[in-house]
Amino acid sequence: MVGNMLLLLLPFFAGAFSAPLTRRALPSGVPDYVTKYAPIVYLYSTDPYRPSDIGAQLTNTQPEINYTAITPSAVPLTLDNLNSSLSSYSGSNIYLTSTSDITTSPAWLNGVPPNSDGETEGAVSCAIIVNDHGSGLVDAFYMYFYAFNYGGDYFDFIIGDHVGDWEHNMVRFQDGVPTAVWYSQHSNGEAFTYKTVQKWTDGLRPIVFSANGSHANYAISGTHDHTIPDINLPAGPVEDHTDNGPIWGTPSDHYLDTSTSPLKFTPPVDPTLSAYYYTYTAANATFASYDSHTPVDWLYFTGHWGDEQYPDSDPRQQTIFDISGLYKYTSGPTGPEDKQLNRTDVCPANSDPCILRTVLGS
Numbered sequence: 001m002v003g004n005m006l007l008l009l010l011p012f013f014a015g016a017f018s019a020p021l022t023r024r025a026l027p028s029g030v031p032d033y034v035t036k037y038a039p040i041v042y043l044y045s046t047d048p049y050r051p052s053d054i055g056a057q058l059t060n061t062q063p064e065i066n067y068t069a070i071t072p073s074a075v076p077l078t079l080d081n082l083n084s085s086l087s088s089y090s091g092s093n094i095y096l097t098s099t100s101d102i103t104t105s106p107a108w109l110n111g112v113p114p115n116s117d118g119e120t121e122g123a124v125s126c127a128i129i130v131n132d133h134g135s136g137l138v139d140a141f142y143m144y145f146y147a148f149n150y151g152g153d154y155f156d157f158i159i160g161d162h163v164g165d166w167e168h169n170m171v172r173f174q175d176g177v178p179t180a181v182w183y184s185q186h187s188n189g190e191a192f193t194y195k196t197v198q199k200w201t202d203g204l205r206p207i208v209f210s211a212n213g214s215h216a217n218y219a220i221s222g223t224h225d226h227t228i229p230d231i232n233l234p235a236g237p238v239e240d241h242t243d244n245g246p247i248w249g250t251p252s253d254h255y256l257d258t259s260t261s262p263l264k265f266t267p268p269v270d271p272t273l274s275a276y277y278y279t280y281t282a283a284n285a286t287f288a289s290y291d292s293h294t295p296v297d298w299l300y301f302t303g304h305w306g307d308e309q310y311p312d313s314d315p316r317q318q319t320i321f322d323i324s325g326l327y328k329y330t331s332g333p334t335g336p337e338d339k340q341l342n343r344t345d346v347c348p349a350n351s352d353p354c355i356l357r358t359v360l361g362s
């Protein structure tokens with residue numbers, strides 16, 4: 001029933017979303033293939049935690065070490081001074097900690113839904129980082145930021161919620177031609193040849209399905225078990241759920257709320273429309289922007305983009321069956337600099353062997 005209805009609606013949606021996307025002027029010097037082959041990201045239809053402004057994380061948090069506020073050398077903290085203002089502290093011990101109690105669901109955790117062009121208006125929610133290895137080999141990282149990660153259900157308990165969430169794709173190019181795509185999923189992910197992955201209506205841009213709440217990135221929609229890293233099982237105790245609007249894959253009744261009028265449909269995100277653009281030079285571990293006004297300093301911050309895991313004594317914290325490791329609230333993640341920006345393989349080094357998949361869903 002729902003399937004038939006979607007087929008009828010398909011021309012409407014396809015028409016609405018295959019129009020050329022309005023592109024903001026790119027900083028000059030960004031290779032055209034970096035945007036031409038940039039991923040298109042389908043958020044889970046009812047995921048309340050949408051992409052978020054990277055800089056807004058600094059206005060909604062304060063830096064803490066060991067649950068105690070620390071004093072930056074300059075205030076307010078901005079993306080232009082995040083690392084340098086905190087450079088007298090050991091970066092990796094710093095947690096950007098919510099100034100409001102997150103169990104009261106402050107609105108900023110929800111981020112910004114994409115508009116019909118796929119832009120998260122008013123929120124720069126992506127950092128695109130280009131590593132030119134030389135000899136025509138170029139890796140482009142598309143780093144997606146969300147203010148909150150909902151960890152998911154584990155036998156009806158919620159585990160792994162945290163403030164701040166960084167996920168990414170990486171597209172590898174040889175001489176401007178895309179050859180492979182990495183999809184980050186939790187602490188690991190999956191690599192596919194470019195040819196294998198589903199493409200946007202232009203036949204060029206890889207399609208990504210972002211999991212409900214965890215924002216893990218998958219190449220196909222549906223349910224993904226992530227109990228065993230690296231292996232994408234159809235069902236299991238720890239599941240990610242993805243869906244995709246009517247255009248791709250098998251329609252499922254939960255991506256589109258047919259009880260609403262007009263029908264509720266979330267367009268996919270075009271990350272290139274709400275991004276900062278950078279280069280990364282591995283030889284001197286240096287980031288640079290393509291223009292003079294894009295903030296760079298924050299990329300050197302080695303601390304965490306959310307609260308430190310609440311201690312057992314914190315009334316908000318819960319463990320499941322007293323199993324340490326199964327905490328309701330875990331620590332916020334580190335940022336783009338910690339995602340292995342200078343890769344030999346398409347996978348990060350902890351994904352060994354790097355399986356370059358040629359079949360979807362394996």
Ligand SMILES: *[C@@H]1O[C@H](CO)[C@@H](O)[C@H](O)[C@H]1NC(C)=O
Nearest residue numbers: 064065066067068093308311
């Ligand atoms: C954190 O603070 C507590 C209480 O002040 C102290 O006992 C503990 O040693 C500190 N931990 C670290 C890693 O500094």
Ligand SMILES: *[C@@H]1O[C@H](CO)[C@@H](O)[C@H](O)[C@H]1NC(C)=O
Nearest residue numbers: 083084086087089090091300
């Ligand atoms: C970033 O901060 C660290 C200290 O946490 C400091 O060692 C480093 O020099 C800073 N990097 C830049 C580029 O400011």
Ligand SMILES: *[C@@H]1O[C@H](CO)[C@@H](O)[C@H](O)[C@H]1NC(C)=O
Nearest residue numbers: 046047048049150212213241
């Ligand atoms: C999606 O996440 C929300 C919480 O953000 C949760 O309430 C809902 O059950 C999840 N849906 C699925 C299908 O897991």
Ligand SMILES: *[C@@H]1O[C@H](CO)[C@@H](O)[C@H](O)[C@H]1NC(C)=O
Nearest residue numbers: 133282283284285342343344
């Ligand atoms: C960066 O990666 C390349 C392999 O693509 C390697 O040859 C080079 O040594 C690495 N550079 C650094 C600084 O790690």
Ligand SMILES: *[C@@H]1O[C@H](CO)[C@@H](O)[C@H](O)[C@H]1NC(C)=O
Nearest residue numbers: 281282283284285286287288
């Ligand atoms: C790092 O290397 C790049 C490429 O050689 C160069 O353009 C840049 O100036 C260097 N940056 C620093 C801080 O040394």
